[in-house]
Amino acid sequence: MHLPAILPWGAAEGFSKQMLLVLLSVVFIAVFFVLAARKQQLVPGKLQFAGEAAYGFVRNGIAKDIIGGKDFIKYVPLLFSLFFFILVNNIYGAIPFFQLPTFSHVGGAYVLAGIVYFTWIAIGVKKNGLRYFKLATVPSGVPWYILPIVIPIEIISNFLVRPVTHSLRLFATMLAGHLIVMIAGYGIEFLVMQENILLKGSSLLVLAGAIAMYMLEALIMVLQAYVFTLLTAIYIEGALHADSH
């Protein structure tokens, strides 16, 4: 299933297919959007229109709607890069020959969630100073005798669990989808090799199920890219407006 290691970089698996796909995704996204944005015209052509629609989806559909205000444009590059980076790397899983959603390897998900984690904390501190940590953990309007329970919960949920769920949600859905498709593939292979004609025929049922799962997985790939970006926007918005939460 996997391509062989290309270069022995001293890493356990050398230069893997996963690494190649990650770098390829950067090339794909950069080439597409630079081409789409290069010859900018007031009345767009087809390529420019597609690029603008994709860009406008993140800019208006996520950044403007969630963060809003006048400053949302500052966070558009991050959200835009995240969305398309994750989208392309997920869609690999649905394309024959590539057939590997790169975030089914957990490292990439940790990296992106970590970038987002430090970004929103930095935004919160820059906006509110060190008071931000108090704003983020001590909810206003809560009676004092509940605070000893609420504050630890807030610390755990905001500063400890949030990056974990953020990264694992992406990784787990991709790995699960990848595994399901892989298991279906192995299953079909196993059933086809059976002597019994009925068992052989039942591989068709598995194939039908695999196709359905493949469709579902393709949907989840797009959805997870959106969810990851949406959550990033929500975290940034929460950091920006910590005093009103």
Add this chain to the structure above:
Amino acid sequence: MNQLIISAATEGEVNPLVPNIWEMGVVLVGFAILMFIVVKFVVPMFEKTFAERAEAIEGGIAKAEKAQAEASAALEEYKQQLTDARTEANRIREEARAEGAQILADLKEKAAAESARITAQAHAQIESERQAAVVSLRSEVGTLATTLAGRIVGESLNDDERAARVVDRFLADLETQNAGAAK
């Protein structure tokens, strides 16, 4: 098949939550490169187009509104001018009418005065001519009468003073007779 199961089993032994550090590095570098390209080229280019487009549309709307305002202002002005012109025309017509009436009245008056003057002149002339005729008639009639009377009575009546006296007396008698006859 057995190989597949074995390979799956050995892969399963690797904890999927433990990341490969090299993969993390590649994702970090790749994402950094992508962010750089996006920040440097993609977002500025798209934002520039968005801004230009918004400006073009808003500018077009503003221009159209300005043109509309200018057109309605011009219309107002034309209407105002038209009303002014109508008022002016009415005023001029009224003035002309009044002036015409004035001129007519003046002319009538003048004509009446002229005719009166002519009539008076004619009267005076007639009167003076009549007077002249009376005078000349009186002297001629007197001369003729005295000559005739002198012939008849043989008496010289060349004495002018006496003759005049006789003529006057005669005429006075005549007038008395006439007056009596008129009565």
